[in-house]
Structure formats: C-alpha cells, structure tokens
Amino acid sequence: MKKILLLPIFLITFLVSSSLQQGFAQTVIDFENPPAIGAVKSISYEGFTFAATIANPAFNIGFLNGVGVGGSFALIDGNTAPNGLTRWTITRDGGLEFQFQKIWILNRDPGASSSGTIQGFKNGNPVGSAKSILFNGETVFSADPDFFDVDEIRIEAPDIYVAIDNFTYGPVFVPVDSDPAEVTSISLSGAPLSNVPSVTFTVNFSKTALNVSADDFQLTSTGTAAGTITSVAGSGTSYTVTVNGITG
Structure with a gap:
C-alpha cells in the first residue's frame, strides 16, 4: 500500500x-502647515474632515499658532458662547475606515469643560461605549479594540473650547x-x-x-x-x- x-x-x-500584523503603523496630523480658511465650521485637512457643531453662526473654527503641542499650531474653535459647542467630529474623507490611536486636546478656558467623552463610530453606528477623556494634553487609545476599525470619531462635552493637535491614526488593525x-x-x-x-x-x-x-x-x-x-x-x-x- x-x-x-x-x-x-x-x-x-x-x-x-x-x-506581519504586529505593531501599529501610524500617521500624525499636526496642523503645522495650515491652509488659509474663511468662516467655516468644518475643514478637510490631510484626508480627514474636522467639524465643530457650533450653534452660533457668528463663531467658526480656525488654526492658531502657540496653542498646540510645544507651542505649535493647533486646530481651534472660536466659540465663546457658553455651551455653544458640544461636539467635534473627525471623519476620514471618502468614508474609509481607520484605526484611531491618539489625540492631543487642551482646554482653552477654565470656565469651559475640562473633560468629555470620545467614541468611535462605523457606518453611523457606535463601536463600543463612549470613553472619558481629559482635555489636558495627549490621550492614547491605540490598545483599545473599540477604535481598531472606525470611520468617525466624536468628541463631546457640555461646553467645548479647546485646541486639537497631533491626531494620530493608522490602517484598520486586526488583532491576532x-x-x-x-x-x-x-x-x-x-x-x-x-x-x-x-x-x-x-x-x-x-x-x-x-x-x-x-x-x-x-x-x-x-x-x-x-x-x-x-x-x-x-x-x-x-x-x-x-x-x-x-x-x-
């Protein structure tokens, strides 16, 4: 036989x-070369759209030097009305998925919210629960599976007045x-x-x-x-x- x-x-x-799947490839959006913008509440920058839900039409978003990481440029909201901004959304242009890894957020007014929540979404549906986040610098989420495969990030608080910098992302991460x-x-x-x-x-x-x-x-x-x-x-x-x- x-x-x-x-x-x-x-x-x-x-x-x-x-x-081949170990490690986290990453890209950092640091706003160091901001474009000139007009009176807008959202902007597409380096493949992502950053949008602020500012209620008052008189206030808009923009870029400001000296308020970002190490005194660099950062994305800011110009809202000065109490409770006039409650959400920032960050979406990838074209609806593509990504892994959200970390972000730098700094509160710019002691009277505004010093913390809030951050949550990932995919196809309009939440991915996991909202996470607490302090608006006092960098917060890392690269090991959180709720952010491994998302197409939108929402940052929410009762009264947002912040500077945003070093938004860091990578390709969708599939754990082994x-x-x-x-x-x-x-x-x-x-x-x-x-x-x-x-x-x-x-x-x-x-x-x-x-x-x-x-x-x-x-x-x-x-x-x-x-x-x-x-x-x-x-x-x-x-x-x-x-x-x-x-x-x-």
Whole structure:
C-alpha cells in the first residue's frame, strides 16, 4: 500500500501571518502647515474632515499658532458662547475606515469643560461605549479594540473650547489570536485499498479553526508515492483533506 503522510503546517503559516500584523503603523496630523480658511465650521485637512457643531453662526473654527503641542499650531474653535459647542467630529474623507490611536486636546478656558467623552463610530453606528477623556494634553487609545476599525470619531462635552493637535491614526488593525488553533490529530479516513487513486484524511484542531485551505498543508510521501491535495472541507474543530491523483 502506498504510504502517504500528511504533515500540517497550519501553525507555521498562522505564525508567519501573525508576525506581519504586529505593531501599529501610524500617521500624525499636526496642523503645522495650515491652509488659509474663511468662516467655516468644518475643514478637510490631510484626508480627514474636522467639524465643530457650533450653534452660533457668528463663531467658526480656525488654526492658531502657540496653542498646540510645544507651542505649535493647533486646530481651534472660536466659540465663546457658553455651551455653544458640544461636539467635534473627525471623519476620514471618502468614508474609509481607520484605526484611531491618539489625540492631543487642551482646554482653552477654565470656565469651559475640562473633560468629555470620545467614541468611535462605523457606518453611523457606535463601536463600543463612549470613553472619558481629559482635555489636558495627549490621550492614547491605540490598545483599545473599540477604535481598531472606525470611520468617525466624536468628541463631546457640555461646553467645548479647546485646541486639537497631533491626531494620530493608522490602517484598520486586526488583532491576532494569542492562542491559535493547533492540529491535535491527523488520521486516514476509512480503510482504502492499496491501489485507490484518492484518499481522505481527517484533521482535528484544538479549537475552532478559521480560513483553513489546501495551502495550510504539505503532502509528503515515502518511496515513489505521489499525490496532490485537491480540497479541504469542514468547519469548527474538524476538517477533511482530500488527496487525489495518487501514483507510485
């Protein structure tokens, strides 16, 4: 009988793909080259739209030097009416998703809100709950899964009068499983004859395995035996792997 052994490389493949996803790529919008703007309440800048829901038509947003990180430029609202601004929204132009990582916000008036909430949204729906945020500098959210895949950020407080700087984002982050599925057994299905052109193996995993394909397995043989993995079927913790074209 031809002796064909199926050696799993699923774990190796998974570990390689996992290593490619580690770390947080990031881009910082720091407003150091602000454009000239008129009387507006929103602006598209470096691929994102920053909008303030200012109630009074007399007040607008703008850029101001000396109030950002280290005395640099920052995006500000010009609202001076009490409770006249309760929300900033930040959306990526084109509706593309992103990972929100961190932001620098500084309260500019002791009488205005010194803190508020920040929340991610996708397709108009909230992603997770609103988070508390102090308007006293940089706050980091890169490890918060509620911001891994969003298309909008909302900052809310009863009376906002702030400077915004160093909005930091990256591509959508897909976390990897720290405890990936492992193959626990591989067995030949049934009792095939020595001259059959096709055999099937049953592969069991330690936990639910996803996206299992023929590329996740390597076929080795003894002597002159040869064959080709042609299909993988199953779900959860059990899959069947079919080898066709057996010769030798």
